[in-house]
Amino acid sequence: MKVCIPKLSGFCPGVKTAENNLMNENKKRKLVIIGKLIHNNRYISYLSDLGIQTTSDYSAIDSESVVVIRTHGINRFTEKEIRKHHEVLDLTCFKVKNLQNKILEKSKEGFHIIITGKKNHPEVQSLLSYAENSDVIEDENLADIFFRNNRDSLINKKVFICSQTTSSRDLLAKTEILAKKYLPDTQIEIFDSICSITDQREKQAIELQTKVDATVVLGDKESSNAMKLFNNLHKINKNTYFASSTEELLKISEVLGNAESIQIVSSSSTPKFVEDEAVKYFESIE
Numbered sequence: 376m377k378v379c380i381p382k383l384s385g386f387c388p389g390v391k392t393a394e395n396n397l398m399n400e401n402k403k404r405k406l407v408i409i410g411k412l413i414h415n416n417r418y419i420s421y422l423s424d425l426g427i428q429t430t431s432d433y434s435a436i437d438s439e440s441v442v443v444i445r446t447h448g449i450n451r452f453t454e455k456e457i458r459k460h461h462e463v464l465d466l467t468c469f470k471v472k473n474l475q476n477k478i479l480e481k482s483k484e485g486f487h488i489i490i491t492g493k494k495n496h497p498e499v500q501s502l503l504s505y506a507e508n509s510d511v512i513e514d515e516n517l518a519d520i521f522f523r524n525n526r527d528s529l530i531n532k533k534v535f536i537c538s539q540t541t542s543s544r545d546l547l548a549k550t551e552i553l554a555k556k557y558l559p560d561t562q563i564e565i566f567d568s569i570c571s572i573t574d575q576r577e578k579q580a581i582e583l584q585t586k587v588d589a590t591v592v593l594g595d596k597e598s599s600n601a602m603k604l605f606n607n608l609h610k611i612n613k614n615t616y617f618a619s620s621t622e623e624l625l626k627i628s629e630v631l632g633n634a635e636s637i638q639i640v641s642s643s644s645t646p647k648f649v650e651d652e653a654v655k656y657f658e659s660i661e
Contacts, residue, residue, distance in 0.1 A: 376660040377636040379587055381579035385650055387572045387643035389468030393446050400441065400464055401427055407436050408443040409457070410497055412466065413644040414598035417619075421646065433457050448475060448501035470540050471498055474568045478505040481535040486564070489554070491518075491546045492539025496599055499539050515549045522557035529558055537566040541600040541643070544569055573600055573643060580608055580640045588634035589614040591627060591657075593649055594642035601642030608640075624656055 386394065390413055400406060408429045411419050419429055427443075433453070436442060441462045444454065448467040457463060467475075478488055488506040492499045493513060503509055510525070512518045522529075536554060538547040551565050584590055590608055594601025596619060609615040616627045631637070637657050641650045 376634065376657050377587075378654050378657050379583050379636065379638045380650070380654070381576055381583055381638070381640050383572060383576040383579055384639070385641040385643075385645060385647055387468075387570060389470060389570075390446055390643060393466035393468070396464065396466060397422075397427065397443065401425060405440045406443050406464065407440045408445055409433055409449055409453075410445045410447070412443070412445045414601075415595040415644045415646065415649075416597070417595070417649060418644070418646045421648070433461075436461065445497070447471060447496070447498040449497070450501060450504040451475070452504060467501075468540070470568065470570055471501070474537060474540065474566075475502060475505045477566060477568075478502055478535070478537065481564070482507040484533070486533045486535035487529060489534060489536045489550065490539060491536070491550050492542035493599060496539060498541070502537075502539070512546070512550050515546055518546070518550050518553050522553045526557045530561055533562045533564075534558065535564045535566065537568045539599070540568055540570045541573060541603065542569065543603065544574065570600075570643070573604070576640065576643075577604055577607055580604070580638065581611060583638045583640075584608065584612045584615075587636040587638045589616065589631055589636075590638040590640065591616050591618055591624070591653065592640055592642065593618055593645045593653055595619050595644065598642055598644045600644060604640065604642055618653065621652065621656075624653055628657070628660060 406427050410431060411429055441464050442457050444465045444467055446466055446468045448471045482488060488509040490499055490502055491512050494511040499511060512521055534554060536550055554563050592605040605617045618624050618627060639653050
């Protein structure tokens with residue numbers, strides 16, 4: 376079977392940088408990551424095999440270990456406490472770091488912070504810790520309800536609207552429209568914090584969809600960017616499938632019928648060894 380891969384498939388620049396730094400430091404020191412470095416369980420197992428452990432309880436980390444901050448960032452007060460007792464390797468994505476600083480700056484200027492994205496996502500949890508007063512809008516339907524219910528409390532405030540870096544551009548745009556509708560006299564600032572690589576990857580994948588019989592998105596269902604990529608591609612072409620394991624690849628191949636070509640596209644948090652495995656498998660199908 377012919378396999379096509381978009382140019383921007385796989386790790387984004389932020390994750391590539393984090394991985395390079397992690398591997399270099401692992402040669403020198405014992406590392407423990409606070410939370411999953413990225414949302415891909417196969418990659419977390421791979422790191423464990425290399426001796427790099429993942430934990431949610433920083434208080435249990437021995438004093439000799441270097442504490443690694445994941446790509447999503449962590450709560451800034453937790454980070455401050457960790458730095459009192461441990462050396463820290465900060466692998467927060469540079470786009471997330473920039474957004475953390477922007478939120479802190481705008482909070483000090485008196486802005487009410489509105490973040491579009493998933494409230495329980497670790498990146499958003501990190502971002503919220505940089506805000507004095509904040510809210511999270513998780514989907515377009517809730518955006519209208521939010522502004523109707525909070526119009527009176529926000530009408531005399533300055534409002535800063537930004538997004539989880541892997542969230543929907545449509546949600547950010549809808550939130551901006553509704554904010555200006557319900558708060559016409561309020562100072563509103565919009566900060567486009569969505570990762571452009573995810574947009575570009577999606578555009579490349581949509582273009583390739585017209586040239587193949589089916590598409591397989593590789594990722595972990597815990598990954599926001601993987602699920603967003605799959606959902607957006609599936610809306611356009613129903614012959615789009617999601618795989619996070621070898622077993623799922625086998626099931627997909629069984630329903631492809633007489634397909635002669637397939638697109639394989641990996642999310643920003645999907646390691647290359649997973650993509651290589653999928654390519655090898657589908658290329659072996661005659």
